[in-house]
Amino acid sequence: MLGLLGDEWTLLVLQQALMGATRYGDFQSRLPISHSVLSSRLRSLADDELLERRVYQTNPPRSEYLTTARSRSLWPMLVSIWNWERLWVPDHSDALPLMRHTVCNEDFVPLVTCGSCGESVREKDVLAQWGPSGSWARSIPAAVTRRRSATSQAGLFPQTMTVLGNRWAFAILVAAFVGVSRFTDFQTQLNAPPGSIADRLAIFVANGVLVATDNRYRLTEKGRALFPVLISALQWAQRWFPAPEGVAVMLTHTGCGRRFAALLTCNECTRPLRGTEVSAI
Ligand SMILES: [Zn+2]
Ligand SMILES: [Zn+2]
Numbered sequence: 001m002l003g004l005l006g007d008e009w010t011l012l013v014l015q016q017a018l019m020g021a022t023r024y025g026d027f028q029s030r031l032p033i034s035h036s037v038l039s040s041r042l043r044s045l046a047d048d049e050l051l052e053r054r055v056y057q058t059n060p061p062r063s064e065y066l067t068t069a070r071s072r073s074l075w076p077m078l079v080s081i082w083n084w085e086r087l088w089v090p091d092h093s094d095a096l097p098l099m100r101h102t103v104c105n106e107d108f109v110p111l112v113t114c115g116s117c118g119e120s121v122r123e124k125d126v127l128a129q130w131g132p133s134g135s136w137a138r139s140i141p142a143a144v145t146r147r148r149s150a151t152s153q154a155g156l157f158p159q160t161m162t163v164l165g166n167r168w169a170f171a172i173l174v175a176a177f178v179g180v181s182r183f184t185d186f187q188t189q190l191n192a193p194p195g196s197i198a199d200r201l202a203i204f205v206a207n208g209v210l211v212a213t214d215n216r217y218r219l220t221e222k223g224r225a226l227f228p229v230l231i232s233a234l235q236w237a238q239r240w241f242p243a244p245e246g247v248a249v250m251l252t253h254t255g256c257g258r259r260f261a262a263l264l265t266c267n268e269c270t271r272p273l274r275g276t277e278v279s280a281i
């Protein structure tokens with residue numbers, strides 16, 4: 001899961017595909033992407049069944065890339081990333097266009113609501129507990145070789161990549177949401193090398209996602225605002241890559257006492273958002 005998503009260009013290509021880009025030229029005109037990077041990402045997205053390659057012309061050969069059920073169900077995470085970067089990474093907010101809900105025709109902000117009771121939900125309303133598949137250690141790929149994103153310095157989602165672009169970063173954040181705060185507890189719960197935990201915690205503190213006080217690491221407001229991103233990434237991973245022993249993280253909406261499944265709604269018209277009804281302007 002992290003291997004698929006921990007790459008900025010992969011997220012951007014997917015996002016454009018979900019917004020209707022299908023042909024090579026569509027992606028190239030919408031993204032500041034080089035030929036080789038675009039070709040390699042389209043190929044790996046097709047290999048991972050996030051895009052389906054279909055030849056639409058044989059002479060000369062031309063292919064288009066269509067979204068799949070697996071990638072279409074990623075749109076809540078991409079919308080949440082978009083919104084978080086706009087709100088919390090102000091020095092680059094100009095780089096991201098507004099999002100429009102085509103149903104009400106307003107520029108919108110996604111709100112997280114409980115799929116069971118329909119109430120609007122903040123991170124403090126959700127109880128997160130480790131599920132039967134135990135700690136995150138088993139959910140994390142054992143060895144991921146990760147090339148640095150070509151745009152890691154000046155990309156469109158620069159800070160999101162510090163959250164998703166490392167095998168431990170996402171797990172540390174989930175642990176922080178579950179309530180882990182001490183260095184040794186992160187290390188034990190995640191079964192991670194101390195050096196990796198220390199590196200990631202330092203980066204999160206430098207980015208203002210965590211704050212360190214009294215030997216504890218706690219989420220800041222900016223960190224808590226990642227809740228929709230984490231929830232939608234978790235739900236996607238647990239849907240498409242289920243662990244045989246059960247979910248890694250169990251979520252309960254404390255307001256209604258039922259299992260929490262996030263549903264994104266439009267802040268302007270309150271209707272549930274659908275991936276096909278969101279556009280960039
Ligand atoms: Zn509820
Ligand atoms: Zn709306």
